[in-house]
Amino acid sequence: MRLTGVGRRYGPVGPWVLRGVDLEVPAGALLRISGANGSGKSTLLRLLAGIGAPSEGRITGRPRTAYVPERFPSALPFTAIGYLTHLGRVHGLPGPVAADRATAWLARFGAEEHAGTQLRELSKGTSQKVAVSQALLAEPELLVLDEAWTGLDAEARAELDLAVGELTSTGARVVYVDHDPRRLAGTVDAAHRVEGTALVPDTTRPPEPAPQVTVLARARAGTPLPAALPEGTHAEVDAAGTARFTVAAAHSDTLLRTLLHADPPWHVRAVREPVADANTPEDMRR
């Protein structure tokens, strides 16, 4: 797929949002688009997704495309499974195949219990799981993701990362925008930034991942995890009832306070500090 001299403005005399955009989207590629708010990222993604035509220039070699928009149309009169099955049919799948794939994707994103819920009654995160499932069940050759991770819980975000990897490994292309510069950073094939009306190579390196602290803690059998854990905390409980919390080092004191003051309290068994960088000189590790 190739964009040649593509420009877009809204209305015949509106200001140009994009101009002179040349972009190659090869099979199997993962492309990241960045840029300031209002710079034209969504405009570019909509052109890639085939929603609206360029005001000038050409897009050639368009593959079968699926798109997760920035805002999901949640007011439609469908249940989650009804909506997904309907869209699967729109993508050309026979009804039973569409229904099976819809069920499988909802389960993969941990939303199977909401299959029968009306779209307008879904939480923001579950709506987003439906939006993402809608695109993935089509098994597209080009997947366009506009902030698709926003609102998803940690497990679903990881699942979407996996699904993107699975798609590109089968030769599909994925183009995405995400506010977190670390999103899929290790696997991106090319990064571009919208600057003014142009699309330029993005040479900024993603920031290093924040150092993580792991806390092992136990509580009385059946104690739920504390409700208000610091932002970004990942928690899992093993079969023996020991919980492993992983959190950015900057939030580890808040996590420890939360665990100790929970009712009933959690007993902290171990705290594992971030491992020192192997390249850090010995005298800086202390």
Ligand SMILES: Nc1ncnc2c1ncn2[C@@H]1O[C@H](COP(=O)(O)OP(=O)(O)OP(=O)(O)O)[C@@H](O)[C@H]1O
């Ligand atoms: N349907 C529309 N009609 C008129 N102008 C629009 C329309 N959609 C977007 N624009 C304008 O195009 C410009 C680029 O908007 P766009 O949504 O593509 O930016 P963005 O980089 O995705 O922004 P954000 O980071 O805030 O999501 C903005 O000036 C916006 O006001």
